[in-house]
Amino acid sequence: MPSLDDVTRPPGRPPRILYGGDWNPEQWPEETWTEDVRLMRRAGVDSVTLGVFSWSRIEPAPGAREFGWLDRLMDLTHAHGIGVVLATPTSSPPPWLGRLHPETLPRDEDGRTEWWGSRQHFSHSSEAYRRYAAAITEDLAARYADHPALTMWHINNEYCTHDWGDEAARTFRRWLRHRYGTLDALNTAWGTDFWSQRYGDWAEVLPPRRAHYLKNPAHVLDFRRYTSDQLLECFRAERDIVRRHTPHLPVTTNFMPFWSGQDGWAWAAEEDVVSVDVYPDPRDPAAGAYNAMIGDLTRSQAGGGPWMVMEQAAGAVNWRGVNHPKPYGLNRLWALQAVAHGADAVCYFQWRQSRQGAEKFHSGMLGHTGERGRVFQETVRVGQDLARIGPRVAGGRVTADIAVLHDWNSWWAGDQDGKPSRRIDHAEIVRAWHRALWDAHLPVSFAHPHHDLGAHRLVLAPHLHLLDDRAVTNLLGYVHGGGTLVCGFLTGIADHDDRIRPGGMDARLRDLLGIDLLQEWWPLDVGEHVDCGTFRGTLWSEELTPAPGAETVAAYRGGELDGLPAVLRNGRAWYVSTLPEPAALSRLLAGVAREAGARPVLDGLPPGVEAVRRGDLLFLLHHGRDQVTVPLPGCHRDLLTGADTDGTLTLDRYGVAVLEERGPEPVPAAGERP
Numbered sequence: 001m002p003s004l005d006d007v008t009r010p011p012g013r014p015p016r017i018l019y020g021g022d023w024n025p026e027q028w029p030e031e032t033w034t035e036d037v038r039l040m041r042r043a044g045v046d047s048v049t050l051g052v053f054s055w056s057r058i059e060p061a062p063g064a065r066e067f068g069w070l071d072r073l074m075d076l077t078h079a080h081g082i083g084v085v086l087a088t089p090t091s092s093p094p095p096w097l098g099r100l101h102p103e104t105l106p107r108d109e110d111g112r113t114e115w116w117g118s119r120q121h122f123s124h125s126s127e128a129y130r131r132y133a134a135a136i137t138e139d140l141a142a143r144y145a146d147h148p149a150l151t152m153w154h155i156n157n158e159y160c161t162h163d164w165g166d167e168a169a170r171t172f173r174r175w176l177r178h179r180y181g182t183l184d185a186l187n188t189a190w191g192t193d194f195w196s197q198r199y200g201d202w203a204e205v206l207p208p209r210r211a212h213y214l215k216n217p218a219h220v221l222d223f224r225r226y227t228s229d230q231l232l233e234c235f236r237a238e239r240d241i242v243r244r245h246t247p248h249l250p251v252t253t254n255f256m257p258f259w260s261g262q263d264g265w266a267w268a269a270e271e272d273v274v275s276v277d278v279y280p281d282p283r284d285p286a287a288g289a290y291n292a293m294i295g296d297l298t299r300s301q302a303g304g305g306p307w308m309v310m311e312q313a314a315g316a317v318n319w320r321g322v323n324h325p326k327p328y329g330l331n332r333l334w335a336l337q338a339v340a341h342g343a344d345a346v347c348y349f350q351w352r353q354s355r356q357g358a359e360k361f362h363s364g365m366l367g368h369t370g371e372r373g374r375v376f377q378e379t380v381r382v383g384q385d386l387a388r389i390g391p392r393v394a395g396g397r398v399t400a401d402i403a404v405l406h407d408w409n410s411w412w413a414g415d416q417d418g419k420p421s422r423r424i425d426h427a428e429i430v431r432a433w434h435r436a437l438w439d440a441h442l443p444v445s446f447a448h449p450h451h452d453l454g455a456h457r458l459v460l461a462p463h464l465h466l467l468d469d470r471a472v473t474n475l476l477g478y479v480h481g482g483g484t485l486v487c488g489f490l491t492g493i494a495d496h497d498d499r500i501r502p503g504g505m506d507a508r509l510r511d512l513l514g515i516d517l518l519q520e521w522w523p524l525d526v527g528e529h530v531d532c533g534t535f536r537g538t539l540w541s542e543e544l545t546p547a548p549g550a551e552t553v554a555a556y557r558g559g560e561l562d563g564l565p566a567v568l569r570n571g572r573a574w575y576v577s578t579l580p581e582p583a584a585l586s587r588l589l590a591g592v593a594r595e596a597g598a599r600p601v602l603d604g605l606p607p608g609v610e611a612v613r614r615g616d617l618l619f620l621l622h623h624g625r626d627q628v629t630v631p632l633p634g635c636h637r638d639l640l641t642g643a644d645t646d647g648t649l650t651l652d653r654y655g656v657a658v659l660e661e662r663g664p665e666p667v668p669a670a671g672e673r674p
C-alpha cells in the first residue's frame with residue numbers, strides 16, 4: 001500500500017503534511033459552502049472529511065438515495081484543490097432504522113435501550129444494522145470511486161458502542177464457541193466452579209449483565225475481547241466494500257486516544273493508515289507529555305511509519321465539566337508536536353463550528369466569530385507552518401531505543417473490581433512511566449509483548465497484569481539476547497485467562513527478575529507513601545524475598561517492609577515494586593537507560609522544552625509560557641523562520657523550532673573574497 005502522502009498528493013506537488021478537518025456542510029445553507037472553501041484555501045486546508053454523520057441526509061427513507069448535495073460538494077472541493085476523506089456515515093443511523101428495526105438499538109448492562117436522538121445508537125451485532133450499513137457503504141463507494149477529489153476512506157467514527165442485549169447474547173455465544181469449542185473448555189477457562197456458575201447449556205451464557213455482586217472477571221474479560229472483535233468485524237465489512245471499489249486508496253477509522261474499548265494492536269493491523277483523535281485539556285500541566293504518549297503509541301500502532309491526527313480541537317471542547325479555550329499558540333504547539341512524533345496529517349473536529357446541535361459550543365477551525373476571530377487566525381498560521389515544513393518533514397521516521405510494552409488484554413483484566421486496590425489504574429501507570437521517560441528526553445515507542453523487541457536497548461513493562469506464555473518466552477529471549485528489561489509491580493501475575501499464576505507471578509519471570517518469593521501485596525492509600533531511602537513510593541508496595549544473587553538497589557525503610565526491595569535488579573532484569581514519585585521514577589529509568597546505551601535526544605534542555613528527532617530534523621517544543629534559551633551546539637537553520645542559530649536558540653511561550661543541521665560554512669579558497 002502506498003504512503004498517505006503518495007496517494008493524497010496531487011501529481012507534481014512536493015510532499016506535504018495533510019491539513020484539514022471534518023466538514024459538516026449539510027448543517028449549512030449552500031451559500032456558506034463557497035465561503036467555506038474560500039477560507040479553507042486561505043488557511044492552507046487541503047483535506048476535508050465529509051459525510052461522517054450524513055446517513056439521514058443520504059438515505060432519508062429506507063432504500064432512498066440523495067447524493068446530489070454530496071456530488072456538488074465533491075465537485076466544489078475538487079475545483080478548489082481540496083481532497084476529500086470520505087466517511088461511511090454508519091455511526092449514526094437515521095431514526096427510521098430504529099423505528100423499523102428496534103433490534104438495531106443497543107442495550108446497556110441494565111437492559112435499557114439506547115434510543116436514537118444522539119449518535120452511535122447501533123448494535124454491532126444486529127443483522128439489520130449491518131445490512132443497511134453495507135448497502136449505503138456499497139452505494140457511496142460505487143458513486144465516488146472515480147471522483148478525483150476522493151483521497152481516502154474513513155470508516156464509521158470512533159467505534160465505541162457496547163451491547164448487552166439479545167442480539168449481543170447471540171453473537172457472544174458464537175464468539176465463545178469459536179474460542180473454546182466446548183462448554184467444558186469455557187467452564188475451565190472462566191473458573192465457573194467458583195460461586196456455582198458452571199454452565200450446562202450455551203443458552204445460559206449471557207453478556208455480563210447487571211448482577212447482584214462482583215462478576216466473574218474471566219467472563220468480563222472475554223466480553224471485552226468479544227466487543228472489540230465484534231466492532232472490528234463491522235469495520236472490516238465496510239472496509240472490504242470500499243476496497244473493492246478503490247483498491248488504490250487507503251482506509252482508516254479514527255481511534256480514541258489510549259482508549260480501553262478496542263484492542264488497538266489488532267485494529268491497527270487492519271488499517272492502511274492509523275488515525276487518532278486527541279483532546280487534551282488545555283489546563284492540564286501534563287498535557288504535553290500526554291500528547292507525546294498518544295503520538296508515540298499511534299506511531300507504534302502504525303508500525304513506526306506516519307500516522308494521522310484525524311481530530312483535535314482548535315479551541316475549547318464542550319464535554320468537560322469546565323471547558324477552557326486554548327491560549328494563543330497552544331494549538332500550533334500541539335499540532336507541530338504531533339508532526340514531531342510522526343504525524344503526516346493534522347486535522348480537526350471540525351472545520352466550521354456548528355450553530356445548532358449538541359456541539360454548538362465546541363470550537364471549530366472557523367469559529368462563530370468568523371474570519372476575524374483569533375482561532376481562525378491561528379488556523380491560518382498553522383496552515384502556513386505546515387506548508388513550510390511539509391516538504392522536508394513528510395514521510396520522515398521517528399526511532400526510539402526504548403519500548404514500553406502495552407497490551408489491551410492486560411488493561412481489561414487488570415482494571416476490574418475485586419482486586420487488592422481500586423486505585424490501580426492501568427492507564428495512569430503506563431502514563432506515569434511514559435512521562436518519566438519524556439521528562440528525561442528519552443525517545444520512546446510502544447510495543448506489544450509478542451513483538452520482536454530485539455531492536456530496542458531497553459524494554460519497560462510498567463503494568464502487564466496478564467502475560468501469556470508466549471509473551472513470557474519473548475521477554476526471556478529478549479533479556480537473554482542482551483536486552484535490558486524493567487518490570488513494574490503486578491506484571492505477569494496472571495495467564496491469558498486471568499488465572500493467577502502459582503506463586504503470584506509467572507515462575508520463569510520471577511527467576512529472571514531475581515524474585516524468590518512474592519509474599520504479600522501492600523497497596524497504599526491516597527496520601528500514603530513508603531520511604532525508599534532516596535525517594536518515596538506511592539500507590540503500591542510489596543513484601544518480596546529476593547533470590548540469591550539479586551541486588552536490592554533501593555530498599556523500603558521502616559514499617560512492615562523494612563529492608564525489603566523496592567527496586568530489585570538481577571543482571572539486566574529490573575523489578576520496581578512500588579510507584580516512585582515522578583522525579584524519582586524519571587531518574588531511575590534514565591539511569592537504567594544510560595547503562596543500556598539509550599541516549600536522550602539532547603542534554604541540558606530547560607524544563608518544559610521537549611526535543612524530538614524526526615528523520616534528520618530536530619524539533620524543539622516549548623510547553624511553557626516564559627521565554628527560554630536552549631543551548632544548541634552546532635549550526636542549525638529553523639525551517640519555520642529561516643533563521644540560523646549560533647549555539648543557542650530562544651523560544652517564546654509555546655514556541656517551536658524545526659531545525660535542520662547545517663554543515664560548517666565553506667572556508668573561502670585562497671584569494672577568494674569571503
Ligand code: GAL
Nearest residue numbers: 157158277279311317349362
Ligand atoms: C469526537 C468525535 C467528533 C466530535 C468530537 C468532539 O469524539 O469523533 O464527532 O464529537 O469528539 O470533541
